Amino acid sequence: MQKTRIIFWGLFLILSALSLLSGQVTRPEDLSFPPLKFEPPNPADFRVVLANGLRAYIKEDRALPIVNLTAIIHTGSLYLPKEKAGLDSLLSDCLIKGGTKTRTGAVIEERIDFLGGTLSFSVGERTSTLSLSVLSKDLDEGLDLFFDVLMNPEFREDSLKLAKGRLIEQMRAANDNPSLVLAREYQKVLYGEHPLTYQASKATVESLISSDLKAFHGRYFFPKNIILAAAGDFSREQLKSKINRYASKWANKPLSFPAISKSFPQPEPGVYFIQQKINQGYVSVGHLGIEDTNPDYFAVQVMNFILGGGSFTSRITSKVRSDEGLAYNTGSRFTYRWGFPGTFAGYVQTKSETVGYAISLILKEFERVRQELVTEAEMETAINYYLESFADFFQSPIGTMVNFANLELQGKPLNYYATFRDKIKAVTREKVLEVAKKYIQPDKMV
Template sequence: MRRRTLRFFFILFLLTAFLPGGASSQEDELLKHPRDMKFPPLSFQPPKASRTVLDNGMVVYLLENPELPLIRLSALIRTGSIQDPPNRSGLARVTAAVMRNGGAEGRPFKEINETLENLAAEVEFSMGTESASGYLFARKEDFARVLPIFADLLMWPAFDSEQLDLVKKAEIEAIRRQNDNPEEIAYREFRRALYRGNPRGQIPTVETIEKIQREDLIVFHRRFFHPTTIYLGVSGDFKKEEMTAALERTFGTWDRSFIEIPSIAFPSPQEEKAIFYAPKDIPSSTILLGHVSLPQKHPDYFSFKILNFILGGGGFNSRLIQEIRSNRGLAYNVGSFYSGRVGYGVFGALCQTKAESTHRVISLLYEIIQGMKKNPPRPEEIDWAKKTLINQFIFSFSSSAAVVGQQMRLEYDGLPEDYLEKYQERVAAVTAEDLQRVAREHLHPGKSVLVVVGKEEGFEKPLSSFGAVNRIELKSAP
């Protein structure tokens, strides 16, 4: 037996050692750097959920997945904190919180909490800037009990006064602590400056939260929560026909109503450089630099997305990280971001550095961003960025819930039906000439908002060397 085994390995050695492309070629392949390895092009067709419309006009996306006996339902609601009245900033977020915690008509909040806890189910609501959302998560066997709870909270919230008081106290406490984190300060003041004069730049205060009354929540809910302003997505272990019938029964009492959502103007681009300084007695500085950019529907959206990836959105191989962190050791956290939204977009770069290197880092941020126009992306950078973005896109469909969420968002944002199908093709079609033109036309470091949080006494040069400085006083909330 032992002799037969030795003979087998001897023959195997001869085959791998002397056949063309044997051991040496395999060893060469293993020793290659991952960036130099070649793979066949990825072929991926995004999965699709089925779309239906309930009798009352509510749009529903359904995707069956019997792998586990679980069901997840999500809701996307056409509202957001941009609809806050100026003297009630924070109302939208408070409304969403009390919707969940304040019970529903005929369902006390304590009873709801006990039921969900006993069933290990989840129901939540939240409010973003330009949309609200909700979700339900339950075992298949419990879904019939949990769905009516979710529906009643969505349609007929009770807005319990005691729960409203608790939510307001929590919001006020968060406002009182809002100056603890320098990065949160930078983003808040960046948003305020970027969206000057626009509801997107409204920041809740203790005074605006204290003014909110139960009647305000009722009015807000009646104004924005209707079947025709809501998209539902359901994924998990169910049959499409049975789920559609269950949703019709559950939401059928909610009458169709056509309402006009108030139109909010999009933010306008900065006409000149604006510098803001928030003094904080800390040994480091947080720097945020950016401007209003391209919306998602813009023809140059994909080109700008790739450009940002190469500049600083792509991690360790991006230019900002390579130069500021790896080559100069001036920062641990540095990078750029770009978000294309409906009607507008936001581009920015963030860096956290020592106080004494603040001026150098700001200079480098301006220089490297401006340098994208003079030193366009190299072929290897373009190839890396396009391949990575396509790979990331594929992994965004990792679950049936993610698939449903993608399609809901497409319709909510008014994007073309073939957007997901054409995504990889549009990324691959971007050329070096496109990137050079987009950098020239759409990167504007000289017309950007710069926010710096830190201790200027420790800076090697004053911020005024970059232009006029607007000082932000970080006052403690009462």
Template sequence: MKRSIIIMMSFLINVNGGAGYKKEVLKNGLKVLAYEKTKLPMVVCIYSFKIGSIHDPKGKEGLVNLLVSMLEKGTEKRTYTQIGEEFAILGTRFSYDVSRTFSTLGITTLSENLEKSLEILSDIIYNPTFPKEEFEKEKERLINEIISNKSEPDYVSEILFTKYICKDHPLGHLPEGDENSLKNINLEDIKEFYKKYFVPENAICVIVGPQSPDELIDFVKKYFEKEKKGENLPWFRLPPPISGINVKIFHMNINQSYITMGHFGPLRKSPDFNAARVMNYIFGGGGFSSRLFEEIRNKRGYAYSVGSGFLIIDPYPSLYTFGLQTKIENTNDAIRVIFEEINKIKREIKDKEIEDTKSYFKGYLPRITETYYQIATNLLTQELYELPEFFWEKEIKEIENLKKDEIIEAARKYLDPQNILIIIVTDTSKYKW
């Protein structure tokens, strides 16, 4: 275990008409971001570990997801049932999530019930007992859920795309793992991993409420400043880029083809990310107004829906995917159209497309911080992805000032039809590439 030097830092600034914001690192290494929002008597607190499925031990994929789902299953003070009952009495909403690079546990509660709710959340995070009976039930539930999901072609397509784009990299599986890898996980694996890595130095706490930032941080200190040492998280190499046009075809007894195409894309903190997101909106991310929707849905009637987007996994490159479901006989032509549209947007974008896209983001970005939960999640995004303070405010101006050549350059940089993965899940007895 490495020794760490804790540097205390804090600063307070005023934003959004007087709302306070403060960031502080506690004595135990926990980073805290506190934001004052006075409209309603409610508080959102999100506790995030910088631990995701990328940290799953090889052969035991799904361990982090299983571990996080077990945290609420019993503590030194409470049973799983008691935790649920106490949150229900308080009217507190509890949730958790596991992604590829981080995990979150959060509560939304009334201000008057904040301290009691934080005490329960702290108990869940710091004092889990991982009861064996609950472990076996939760593992079985997750295994059955994965087996059930594998009857869905879009889920199978997601598994396959992740596997083949990342190859043998630790990012090459979904957070829930696989039914076989889950069977390899025992209770001691969970306890040992929790002890090593689920410590404050590997975590961020964001809290948003009507109290002042100092008061909010004092609440966090009271319930989360417990000293707990562990190990630094391992760092993994970047996944290798895909080389050439890779086509993978898989059989299912279905009457359509499920197509997922793509490659790696920009980092969220890349200087040209906003140019890339504007380009993507025009290409396929803009729903009814996108080029892919117009060409594949409106003109040809090949699919009910088609789109593209970035799956952000900083500090690793995003996954840039585009896909659709279509009749088997239309599969190859739909793929051909996507290639054509990739090549077109790398050459020319219309002024009207840029104007409409900028108008969309001008209306959309201010709305992503309207609620307490939205503010909390965006502050967490800011910290996890090393973005500027209140990045959403700056991005409105950045997008407004983008020039056409910057957007076309983003298309040329991040759309690569010569190095791309194509996953086709279909009835192979009726389809030929």
């Protein structure tokens, strides 16, 4: 027993001495670490121009035997005339399901399923995206299906008929969702009669035919109006060669977009009420916002985080939800849209009998942030949020390439991410007060 103790204490003393000699600390609170430093990748390192002017951002990533490819097309619902409202939704549904000149939609979907991959398409306001994900061993067949759908859609009548039925049912169901109704009507009030607010009706959907979809596709789907993003298990040079085989056979066309007004009538300030048989009130109170190219964009982001965008740390959420217990869903937001001002709103979902009181609390917070400097602690929390979440822009290789493609498509500087953190850190309490006074406008509230 005595011998065991001697050995134990001898080992203890040796280890302690080694610890001291190596400079190791003996208490957790004495530990120190060098600061983490993350530099965003440079878009120029991934950009290439392929046959017929098809631009692409390509990154090799051998972590998994998977290839992801996305085509971002500069077109969307904004470029539809009012009488064609709904064509964007039908295009989303039918580009794949409607088949191509040589394949039915069922064959395309069966092959993608057999490969264990995915192929999807969606139409947004000003951009549309076709995305492919396949195992790297199946890349050749995946590319063939991807470019066949992108270049040669047929929009067969049987698929179009089914898509119309689905869309009309979705439109009916949308009126049963108070949140969707509020968002739709709030935008109508702020933007007025404008392509940003055109809504499909049963009549416009039923009037659309296959040739309408083909004409829209033909007007915008060609190499110079598309940017590709690719990431995965491939050789960069080999992928460029494979894509060029398709792009070289794909002719460009003259490109023009309809003129869209950027002028919006100021709505009459007041209360706009939508009657529904529900026991809660869904409220948005605000006005038009700014574009994300505005020089004050970063200061507005910090200001709104403090006001109502920062979840439980924000003033509106703390007051309306935590202090008063009036709502689970409340806050404020600035939305952004490419080329047009977005919207600003304080929002709340609360019991019908407390709607008025909840609105009054939100308006008081609007006024407070316009009248007094935010605290140092609020500034630190807001700025740290944006700095610490910065790496989220680069969570996945394909997401990073898509982000770079969107920068170019929207005409933003390619050093956007390189300067992002410095612009956030440059925001001061005084600047927050300045932008709050400038961009929260009580006399324009609806």
